[in-house]
Amino acid sequence: MVFATNNANKLREIREIINGKYDILSLSDINCKDDIPETSDTIEGNALLKAKWVKNKYGYDCFADDTALEVEVLDNRPVFIPQGMREKNAIRKKYRQIAF
Secondary structure, three states, rough: OEEEOOHHHHHHHHHHOOOOOOEEEOHHOOOOOOOOOOOOOOHHHHHHHHHHHHHHHHHHOOOOOOOOOOEHHHEEEEEEOHHHHHHHHHHHHHHHHHHH
């Protein structure tokens, strides 16, 4: 089964939780270098998009997650940072815009 991530820390955490009961592969383990689109308006929707992408293109059963920053002044709604802005400096700049 594939966990649709290249985040080594997330992969390690899931493998610890599974405790060897299943073999959990990452995107790099299946040689997936795709820039998987995350076009949904929700965290759940983006996770589903990633899981379906892997299942449809690579044939593996898959699960995925997605994350967002929830902002109290926006009624704790998630704020998505577009894939192109996920570099450290771009994220810091975006956080400053939200904070001020």
